Amino acid sequence: MDKAALRLTLFGLLFTCVNLAANKKQDIDIYSFHISSTITNRYATTVITSRVKNLLTQSQEIHFEVKIPKNAFISQFKMTIEGKTYDGVVKEKEEAQKDYRRVACLGKSAGLVSFSAVGRTFEDFKTSVTVAAQSKVTFELTYEELLKRRHDKYELLINAQPMQPVADFKIDVHIHENPGITFLEVKGGLNTKDLANAVSPLKLEKDAWVNFYPTRDQQTKCDDCSENGLNGNLIITYDIKRLNQRGDLKALEGYFVHCFAPTDIQYISNNVVFIIDRSASMSGKKMEQTRFAMLKILSDLAEDDHFGLITFNDQIQTWKPELLKATEGNVEEAKMFVKGITSGGNTDINAAVLKAVDMINKHHQEGSASILILLTDGDPTTGETDLVKIQKNVKKAIDGKFPLYCLGFGFGVTFAFLEKLSLENNGVARRIYEDSDADQQLQDFYKGVSTPLLTDVQLSYQGVADLTQNTFSHYYSGSEIVVAGRIIDNSLDSFTSEVTALSKRTERVYNIEIPIGKLNSDKPGQKNFIERLWAFLTVKQLLEKEVTLQGQEKYNAKNKALELSLKYKFVTPLTSMVVTKPQDQQIQVVHKPKEGEKPTISPTSSYGVPCIVEGGAAAAGVIIFEPAEPTSPPLKSIRILKSSGNAKPLCYDVHRVAQKFRLLQNDQSEFSMNGQLETVGGKGFSQIAIHYKTHHHLLLSTSEISYFDGQDTVKFSWDQGLTHHETEHVSLILRSNEMDVTMGNIRVVILLHKKDENFLWPAVWQQPKDAGFTGILGEAAISYEEIPGSYTPTLKLKNKEVKTSWVMVTNYRFSFAPVIGCWLVPFNVVAQRELSDFTVTQL
Structure with a gap:
């Protein structure tokens, strides 16, 4: 019997890619496929529903594959077969493992499924179910994500790639932003020529809708289509009004969220040192792309910026011993230095970063923002090679004065090391993928941190508890700061917020005082998205913070993240979803990995029962x-x-x-x-x-x-x-x-x-x-x-x-x-x- 496959693929910041596959005999009929995405106050909830019928006169296995954004949490998955619904249950990871072992050790079918990284921004989730002859199955998956603002916009990317035309095919996107929506743009391969009239965008003051309803005929005749149906993208971008420079403050049922992205601020010049790995492993295309990206980045420096260049293998080489202003002459001279970078030797990360810290400390420009950017493709192999000692050395040297951003080129580097190195020093770590556009990835990253507007940003509120992160070393143009928390003082007549920050040498203060009655959401009766936004953001930040903590503090952060993950049914690195299938079919335990973590399948005993599963x-x-x-x-x-x-x-x-x-x-x-x-x-x-x-x-x-x-x-x-x-x-x-x-x-x-x-x-x-x-x-x-x-x-x-x-x-x-x-x-x-x-x- 040929197997049919049903594949759904979701990708991007909120990227949804669907791949529903059947064989040429059309053994299955995907008679309905819907994506419904609702975005409220930047918080997106996406539901994918697919209805499939087994056309054979015998039972067959139907596969379901979903690629979800790495930053998203699955919050629900269920299958409905012959009128009975099988829900996935989110449990603490070890408890879910016990369920798996209990079934497996009793000789019943059990599957342990992990998400696996299958691209830059998404993870792969697969499951399958056996469907009786002429019967139907409905798959429904929900995931949630807080959209981040990058380069002055939020982006929703939907990729549709089914392997057959679908009679009832719908993609619905609804955006509600209380401050008002400034622009809405829809582009991509699914918005061209024959498919253009299948896309219906509509923007009002606070709401926007995008509907994509292609007919079966349209699904086979567009530029990127074939007899197997759609194959292309819808890209939806938008931004909101920012008339109030103090930010957008909303509350609902005891929870609040404050989105802060002022625009009435003058750009702060940068002090930036680029630390570039030129060890032997960087040879070839990596070094070629790095040189190309650096030449473009140098061209984009503002004249008021000061910059330095350090390259390293087992030796440290500086372009100049100090930071220089980004004049036309200095930039051209720096480009000549970059063009001459060659690779070879070992990797001394410790000495290179400490040298960069020393350069910034000696040549700091008042009223400017200092940052370090490290690019490396491997672990240290010479000098100080103990990762923990390097982290301690760098943290002591920087002493909280400026952020360190770490870019890991490819998969040869221990990403957890770079992640901790960055987080302990108010920065972030990013992986640069070894693709043809690696140079563009480097440029895009620098673009996001190249225009600081504020430093030492602190947001404070009256009568609240359980705040998410409320202090930030930098606020960059085109981005946004989001803080959420619980309002615990029920006697308040008004809600107050104060934001303090530095703009060049000047302290700036933003005060908000809003009557409680005007603060609450203008959409009564809806699910409390603010509470879920708070929980999502809290779990994300606790998981990041836990990386940098030790002892009881580390345990407390991890335990709090676990508690919230279970309460709000998020599949996180601390939890798993147990999917129980119909009688005589297997259970599956779904895990979510950390960045760089390989899928973990528990080993089985020699006769196929995984009764011995832990570690070495x-x-x-x-x-x-x-x-x-x-x-x-x-x-x-x-x-x-x-x-x-x-x-x-x-x-x-x-x-x-x-x-x-x-x-x-x-x-x-x-x-x-x-x-x-x-x-x-x-x-x-x-x-x-x-x-x-x-x-x-x-x-x-x-x-x-x-x-x-x-x-x-x-x-x-x-x-x-x-x-x-x-x-x-x-x-x-x-x-x-x-x-x-x-x-x-x-x-x-x-x-x-x-x-x-x-x-x-x-x-x-x-x-x-x-x-x-x-x-x-x-x-x-x-x-x-x-x-x-x-x-x-x-x-x-x-x-x-x-x-x-x-x-x-x-x-x-x-x-x-x-x-x-x-x-x-x-x-x-x-x-x-x-x-x-x-x-x-x-x-």
């Missing part, structure tokens, strides 16, 4: 089980499962010859974990002790937890709720009935199970690969051969023939305790040691 532990994977009722022997032993290179896992009994065992030990890491078996029910451990180096000691029992760090003792209770405790190289996270322990590069989770009698079970989640571990949990994965023709099942294991039997065991490594099968073999054959070698006298 998957290779050595050890899972402890209890024998399953009713076929299990009396509880005189515990049972351990081993991953293997074969079709089925191994397990072996650990008989109760002693009460205390060495569970895991690694002398190199100075880590050990011991456990004491229960004496009553015998189902697990009553106590587990973890030791790290000489002074970190963690003791867990079924009633309490105690941690000693060499000086102080901290006690926890299992029922005290989410708690995080962190010291140097040690992290303890107490969740519901589980203690997540990271000591150095080893991570274990201790679960408290409440079944008849309470007991503990340890789970090794992460450990260094190729490290020598001992203990009853420390044995590496083992391969074996099944010997055919034996009356009793026999395995060839470590050059020995071993009689075995197939047993079912309960996996207490997970809170939901799935039952799974394994080959039961003797302990001493697997470990090549006696069990007495792993007994201890003290925990």
